[in-house]
Amino acid sequence: MVKRQQHSTPAEPVWCPLGTRRRGEILERAIFDAVLAELAEVGYDALTMEGAAGRAHTGKAALYRRWSSKQALVLDALHRALPPVDDPPDTGSVRGDLLAFLGRMADTINSPTGAAMQAVVGHLKRHPDIAQAVQARVIEPRRRLIMDALRRGADRGEVRPDAVTRLVAEVGPALIVHKFMTQGPPIPKKTVRAIVDEVIMPILRP
Numbered sequence: 001m002v003k004r005q006q007h008s009t010p011a012e013p014v015w016c017p018l019g020t021r022r023r024g025e026i027l028e029r030a031i032f033d034a035v036l037a038e039l040a041e042v043g044y045d046a047l048t049m050e051g052a053a054g055r056a057h058t059g060k061a062a063l064y065r066r067w068s069s070k071q072a073l074v075l076d077a078l079h080r081a082l083p084p085v086d087d088p089p090d091t092g093s094v095r096g097d098l099l100a101f102l103g104r105m106a107d108t109i110n111s112p113t114g115a116a117m118q119a120v121v122g123h124l125k126r127h128p129d130i131a132q133a134v135q136a137r138v139i140e141p142r143r144r145l146i147m148d149a150l151r152r153g154a155d156r157g158e159v160r161p162d163a164v165t166r167l168v169a170e171v172g173p174a175l176i177v178h179k180f181m182t183q184g185p186p187i188p189k190k191t192v193r194a195i196v197d198e199v200i201m202p203i204l205r206p
Helices: 024-046 049-055 060-064 070-081 094-110 113-124 128-156 166-183 189-204
Strands: none
Touching: 024 049, 024 060, 024 070, 024 113, 049 060, 049 070, 070 113, 070 128, 094 113, 094 128, 094 166, 094 189, 113 128, 113 166, 128 166, 166 189
């Protein structure tokens, strides 16, 4: 269990004019910010729908209308916080795509979201069922983006066709997470470049 910190950094609040009833995207963003801040402070086990609603300054019913459980809410919050899957980098080179994607991932980890992710990763070791849900909802869609970048690289002749594999696509994100879990944030840009240039590109080159 993650102990509550006295001086934790909450997610940046969503500004809303006093007296305005929030709906749709504005309310969802406030809820997601609240969930990430609660995860960073108290960890997954102690996170409650009531606590997230209170931090988001909304009613608990607003959460239950959208999410049936705490697990579903946390998965959506992490999915929204990580680099979007509907806007993949396409720079014209596999190196550029990898630098852009892993750079976005490092920027997210270096933000207040990183502490929330650390709390969830620590929790997954004890709950394989939730680990599987995170794999399917959060990790797998982003792995497919890297696979797409590798395929484009193979079409351009930058990547060996037999290097377009699931295992190779997992190398970059796995190293970013490993650095984060063992050394903590921030992950500097030079580390991202080193992962791409010293590890991934030698694997990919024809």
